[in-house]
Amino acid sequence: AGFAGAPVAKAAAVGAAGAMAAAKWGRGARTAATAGLALSPAALARGEWWRLATGPLAFASAGEAFLACLLLYGFRPLERAQGSAVFGGRVACATAVAAMMQLALAGGLEGQAGGRGLDALASGPYGVVFALLAMFAAEVPPQSRFSFFGLPMTDKAFAYALGVQLLVLQGGRSFLSGLCGLAAGVLVRKNFLGMRKARLPGWLVASLARVLGGAPPPRVRIRSGRMPGQDFAGAGGAGGDAGGGAGGEDGG
Numbered sequence: 547a548g549f550a551g552a553p554v555a556k557a558a559a560v561g562a563a564g565a566m567a568a569a570k571w572g573r574g575a576r577t578a579a580t581a582g583l584a585l586s587p588a589a590l591a592r593g594e595w596w597r598l599a600t601g602p603l604a605f606a607s608a609g610e611a612f613l614a615c616l617l618l619y620g621f622r623p624l625e626r627a628q629g630s631a632v633f634g635g636r637v638a639c640a641t642a643v644a645a646m647m648q649l650a651l652a653g654g655l656e657g658q659a660g661g662r663g664l665d666a667l668a669s670g671p672y673g674v675v676f677a678l679l680a681m682f683a684a685e686v687p688p689q690s691r692f693s694f695f696g697l698p699m700t701d702k703a704f705a706y707a708l709g710v711q712l713l714v715l716q717g718g719r720s721f722l723s724g725l726c727g728l729a730a731g732v733l734v735r736k737n738f739l740g741m742r743k744a745r746l747p748g749w750l751v752a753s754l755a756r757v758l759g760g761a762p763p764p765r766v767r768i769r770s771g772r773m774p775g776q777d778f779a780g781a782g783g784a785g786g787d788a789g790g791g792a793g794g795e796d797g798g
Contacts, residue, residue: 552622553754554634554746559618560758561603562671566611569604569669583669584719585645587653597669602645605670610720613712614675620705621678623686630751635744636681636734637674643741644673644730648723655722667726668719672712676727679709681735 549556569583582594585601605611625633648667655666688700713724734741 549619549622549758552625552630553751553758554630554637555618555622555625556758557754558637558671558674559615562605562614562618563611565600565604566606566608566670569600569606570608582665584665584667584723585648585652585669586656586665586667587649588656601648601669602641602673603671606668606716610668610670610712610715613708613715614671617675617679617705617708617712620708621682624678624681627685630755631745631748634746634751636742637678638746639741639744640677640727640730640734641671641673643733643738644677644723644726647726647729648673651722651726665719666722668716668723670723672720672723673727673730675712676709676724677731677734679705680728680731684735 549559582589583597583600583604583606585597586594589597605614628636652666682705683702686702688702690701692699692701694703709724713721737743
């Protein structure tokens, strides 16, 4: 139930909400466009080094953080299937790759950003969320199927609907940040530069589990279109965390 067996996903959700609140408190009630949070080569050149932390971590609005937390909650099956060390390694790689893409893209767009301190991209863990969404789309089988106005759909449509909302919430800025995350997720899945082999240290996974509650789960094998804990549609993850056994693949 809840984030049990998924301490890295829980840490990402708690971090997204906490970083947004801290940034909101630190910067006051400024709008996302002028918050001075996103990655920006020009801003870094001016000495605004805090952007290296806020750019990939701190959303500028509560709405973004709320949608991201819902998505991260639904990505627990990925962590349970891959194991927390593998999942965390891929989260770290996706964060770094997406941040580099965002920096490069922001540098190319800053001349069109208005020239008055406007951020070209949205800040926040778009890299993590959309990289995991790409992995979720490719690796997690649907649990249920249904028809919506005659269109065949699966329970995964709920995740995609949340992703689309987050992607457009800040207009072009969030769209571009999200695309960087999707591209990072594809690169990680394709094992670019061996990123699928990345692992979080065992002591760090154990510390997250102790602090946030729940132990890292045994990895499980995805069988016959079902995955434990997959419940975007509110199915409650029937089949339990024990499904699939402990001998699952590490994705490496």
